[in-house]
Amino acid sequence: GENVEQHPSTLSVQEGDSAVIKCTYSDSASNYFPWYKQELGKGPQLIIDIRSNVGEKKDQRIAVTLNKTAKHFSLHITETQPEDSAVYFCAARNAGGTSYGKLTFGQGTILTVHP
Amino acid sequence: DADVTQTPRNRITKTGKRIMLECSQTKGHDRMYWYRQDPGLGLRLIYYSFDVKDINKGEISDGYSVSRQAQAKFSLSLESAIPNQTALYFCATSGSGEQYFGPGTRLTVT
Numbered sequence: 255g256e257n258v259e260q261h262p263s264t265l266s267v268q269e270g271d272s273a274v275i276k277c278t279y280s281d282s283a284s285n286y287f288p289w290y291k292q293e294l295g296k297g298p299q300l301i302i303d304i305r306s307n308v309g310e311k312k313d314q315r316i317a318v319t320l321n322k323t324a325k326h327f328s329l330h331i332t333e334t335q336p337e338d339s340a341v342y343f344c345a346a347r348n349a350g351g352t353s354y355g356k357l358t359f360g361q362g363t364i365l366t367v368h369p
Numbered sequence: 370d371a372d373v374t375q376t377p378r379n380r381i382t383k384t385g386k387r388i389m390l391e392c393s394q395t396k397g398h399d400r401m402y403w404y405r406q407d408p409g410l411g412l413r414l415i416y417y418s419f420d421v422k423d424i425n426k427g428e429i430s431d432g433y434s435v436s437r438q439a440q441a442k443f444s445l446s447l448e449s450a451i452p453n454q455t456a457l458y459f460c461a462t463s464g465s466g467e468q469y470f471g472p473g474t475r476l477t478v479t
Binding site for chain 2: 255258260263288290295296297298299300303343355356357358359360361362
């Protein structure tokens with residue numbers, strides 16, 4: 255099955271700096287890669303996603319890049335703000351076979367943005 | 370009102386007890402999921418259901434069972450709770466794209 259590795263496990267930055275979280279996946283058939291943000295006491299919420307036919311996607315201060323050859327994808331947050339502090343999860347999904355519709359998650363990154 | 374609700378939000382139970390966690394959704398989605406979250410391990414899939422008559426095991430189904438009572442309801446049961454089932458449990462639902470998560474149930478087994 256799919257295996258997703260996420261790094262770093264914790265990330266501390268100063269307000270205004272950039273933050274980068276990286277994930278690798280093992281199944282070359284995976285074709286959908288979402289990123290979720292989990293705030294304290296809440297369930298994960300989708301913040302951005304990318305499909306395998308696209309190399310980069312941007313939404314205001316967040317962007318995701320995908321390298322299918324190397325099987326890794328990254329989340330980039332620019333101009334970080336204290337409200338960006340949360341746990342971030344990457345995930346991968348295979349659109350076919352027995353894995354259809356299932357997400358495999360990374361281990362999570364605790365991002366802390368210091369004012 | 371929230372699209373995905375979970376009850377209870379917090380529960381403390383004793384080893385050997387049977388416990389049920391309930392999930393309801395108002396998004397009209399066919400697909401529903403139960404995940405377990407442990408520190409440093411991310412979200413791991415326990416069971417999933419793609420419609421009312423479809424139930425599938427995830428990567429960590431041992432010690433758990435589920436029931437899909439209706440399109441909108443998906444319950445998770447621990448037949449005989451043990452301390453290493455102490456965790457945060459999330460229900461999720463999806464159509465063909467994004468998964469929407471409930472607020473979670475914090476379960477402690479003493």
